[in-house]
Amino acid sequence: xxxxxxxxxxxxxxxxxxxxxxxxxxxxxxxxxxxxxxxxxxxxxxxxxxxxxxxxxxxxxxxxxxxxxxxxxxxxxxxxxxxxxxxxxxxxxxxxxxxxxxxxxxxxxxxxxxxxxxxxxxxxxxxxxxxxxxxxxxxxxxxxxxxxxxxxxxxxxxxxxxxxxxxxxxxxxxxxxxxxxxxxxxxxxxxxxxxxxxxxxxxxxxxxxxxxxxxxxxxxxxxxxxxxxxxxxxxxxxxxxxx
Amino acid sequence: xxxxxxxxxxxxxxxxxxxxxxxxxxxxxxxxxxxxxxxxxxxxxxxxxxxxxxxxxxxxxxxxxxxxxxxxxxxxxxxxxxxxxxxxxxxxxxxxxxxxxxxxxxxxxxxxxxxxxxxxxxxxxxxxxxxxxxxxxxxxxxxxxxxxxxxxxxxxxxxxxxxxxxxxxxxxxxxxxxxxxxxxxxxxxxxxxxxxxxxxxxxxxxxxxxxxxxxxxxxxxxxxxxxxxxxxxxxxxxxxxxx
DNA sequence: CCAAGTTGTCTATGATACTAGACAACTTGA
DNA sequence: TCAAGTTGTCTAGTATCATAGACAACTTGG
Numbered sequence: 001x002x003x004x005x006x007x008x009x010x011x012x013x014x015x016x017x018x019x020x021x022x023x024x025x026x027x028x029x030x031x032x033x034x035x036x037x038x039x040x041x042x043x044x045x046x047x048x049x050x051x052x053x054x055x056x057x058x059x060x061x062x063x064x065x066x067x068x069x070x071x072x073x074x075x076x077x078x079x080x081x082x083x084x085x086x087x088x089x090x091x092x093x094x095x096x097x098x099x100x101x102x103x104x105x106x107x108x109x110x111x112x113x114x115x116x117x118x119x120x121x122x123x124x125x126x127x128x129x130x131x132x133x134x135x136x137x138x139x140x141x142x143x144x145x146x147x148x149x150x151x152x153x154x155x156x157x158x159x160x161x162x163x164x165x166x167x168x169x170x171x172x173x174x175x176x177x178x179x180x181x182x183x184x185x186x187x188x189x190x191x192x193x194x195x196x197x198x199x200x201x202x203x204x205x206x207x208x209x210x211x212x213x214x215x216x217x218x219x220x221x222x223x224x225x226x227x228x229x230x231x232x233x234x235x236x237x238x239x240x241x242x243x
Numbered sequence: 244x245x246x247x248x249x250x251x252x253x254x255x256x257x258x259x260x261x262x263x264x265x266x267x268x269x270x271x272x273x274x275x276x277x278x279x280x281x282x283x284x285x286x287x288x289x290x291x292x293x294x295x296x297x298x299x300x301x302x303x304x305x306x307x308x309x310x311x312x313x314x315x316x317x318x319x320x321x322x323x324x325x326x327x328x329x330x331x332x333x334x335x336x337x338x339x340x341x342x343x344x345x346x347x348x349x350x351x352x353x354x355x356x357x358x359x360x361x362x363x364x365x366x367x368x369x370x371x372x373x374x375x376x377x378x379x380x381x382x383x384x385x386x387x388x389x390x391x392x393x394x395x396x397x398x399x400x401x402x403x404x405x406x407x408x409x410x411x412x413x414x415x416x417x418x419x420x421x422x423x424x425x426x427x428x429x430x431x432x433x434x435x436x437x438x439x440x441x442x443x444x445x446x447x448x449x450x451x452x453x454x455x456x457x458x459x460x461x462x463x464x465x466x467x468x469x470x471x472x473x474x475x476x477x478x479x480x481x482x483x484x485x486x
Numbered sequence: 487c488c489a490a491g492t493t494g495t496c497t498a499t500g501a502t503a504c505t506a507g508a509c510a511a512c513t514t515g516a
Numbered sequence: 517t518c519a520a521g522t523t524g525t526c527t528a529g530t531a532t533c534a535t536a537g538a539c540a541a542c543t544t545g546g
Contacts, residue, residue, distance in 0.1 A: 011254055012502095013503075016435070049504060049506070055503090059253065069512095186484075188453070189481065190433035194262075237430055253503095292535045295535080297494085311494090312543085
């Protein structure tokens, strides 16, 4: 690597090295507790100055992914939340199944108006009144994702207040008499976190996020809520289970 | 925004602005053909110098996402490949359905030995001989993803040569008498492209990728091939269809 | 034609990123 | 105890990042 690379990409070299090491941890090349190669060796493999490696390791250490021990070495500590994407998707159940404590937090609830796109997803007319709920979901105090959820304001009046009280979309729907619901099509892509979400997710700027757009339906196929969620990619791994 | 942000994130300011604009395009806030706000206005919204905005726009222009017209404005041009993740997943069919021309290209085929993980996925013993195929998949000459595929060397002898000739995993399997196959569990996460894949995918360093691990089975559930694929996130959007 | 608004180019300055080399401080195993 | 290997700290030089201001070149609409 060289400054040439970083010049064209807009990403600092140390950041590329840090991402490479983190990828190695995610891939299992370095397991939790393992000792990483020495700073000199890492510098050679990435063809980078040792100071650049040190900066990369410092960034990883600050995020709690590795821990440096003077005179000894640098060691790994991390793991990702397995997040199955099924027809029946409930955040609290998924986090609970991972042996962690799920939490929901209302960031903001406000009135909104359906754009053409939102109207199509929810089976409403463009301009229909909506409730927009901005919420954060956590596992053991670690922020996992930010979700923007839209519901019809006519079908779910005061949805914001109900969510604030229940902190759960499932319980909110129960409150309006919805016993069960299913996830329809789910669109996934990746991007870079913006400043607002970065602050909320306690994520460094420039980190990758998984962006999920999905609509939940009742058992008759009627759309209930549509969501736009941003997951901290470094803390989650989606599982798509087929057939 | 300020230099403070870029210092802690390792991502240049102009890159954050470029990502923000690109996200706006992906979200539909700016549609193809639309005129973007003026450079001065963008600079104000991101609280950044106009030169920084110009660098961001130059980067987007170089990637063919926007086009600047002197005296007039800067205009959008882009869109993503919709990639459904189904039980039955065939690259060529997906790309064809999008009205584009699918291509496969063999990068490298080599002999390999099953790690414990690969052996588990393929239902073999650790140390079993494998064929490893590194391949690129394209739509209309645009690289979409790099796949590393592993097959049993005993069940599929000379698989590398067969893939080189057919350039298709489906045709390769047909050659060995496999009429049909299904995708099992699929794991998706996001990361940052490494230098090797960046060059192959014609992607700037630091760009996000979608990482997919999947195993294909025959109709009896016997594992056939297991893959580790890296998709250029900016060129693809996964669709998970449930129910 | 003209004024307002747009992108393109130039100079200049300070802060940050990366490289390079040297040495200190500490741990580990022989 | 000692040598080898590790992380921690310091100085210095070059290239890039970001800001600032000014003006040129061009398009658009009145």
